[in-house]
Amino acid sequence: MHRREFFQRSVIATLASSVLADKTLARALQAPAGAPPAAPLATPRALTLDSYSRFLNWLRTPDASLHLGSAETRAAIRADVEAALEALPDWQAFARGAQHTRNRIGMLACGSPADALNVLKIEERAVPGRADTDTPEGRQAFLRTAVANELIGFMLSPAYEAAFAPDPEEPT
Secondary structure, three states, rough: HHHHHHHHHHHHHHHHHHHHHHHHHHHHOOOOOOOOOOOOOOOOOOOOOOOOHHHHOOOOOOHHHHOOOOOHHHHHHHHHHHHHHHHHOHHHHHHHHHHHHHHHHHHHHHOOOOHHHHHHHHHHHOOOOOOOOHHHHHHHHHHHOHHHHHHHHHHHHHHHHHHHOOOOOOOO
C-alpha cells in the first residue's frame, strides 16, 4: 500500500468513525417512548495542565519574580543570549577541527601510523565519487589529500615524538 492510499484511507476511516459515533451517541441518548427522561450527562473533567502551562501559571505567582532575579539581571541575561544568537559559530570550521582532532587522537591511540592511515583510506573509499584507494594511483591520490598530509606532517613532528617519550615524573 502506498503512502497516499494509506493516508486517504486513514482520513476516510477517521471521518466515518466520528460521524457514526455521533449518530450512535445521539441514538443512545434518546430515551425510548414512555421512558423517564435520562439523567443529565456528567460535566467533563477539567483538563490537566502540561509542564509548559504549569510554568506559565507559576510565572503569575508573586514568588516567581523573586526567583527570576532583578530587572537588571534579566536584561543582562537577555543581552548575552541575543549576542550569542547573533554570532553563531562556524559549524564547518568546528567539524573540520573535530575531524582533525579525531585523526590525531586515533593515530596516537592505535600506536601505528600505517594503521591510522589505512583506516582513513578505508573511510575515504566509502565516500561516493572518490578515487578507488585499492589501486596504486588511488593510494597516491589519497596520500595527496589534505587529511593524509596533515596526519603525515603530525607523524613527523616533535609533538608526535613527545607523545611517546617516557614521562620523567612517572616512576619506572
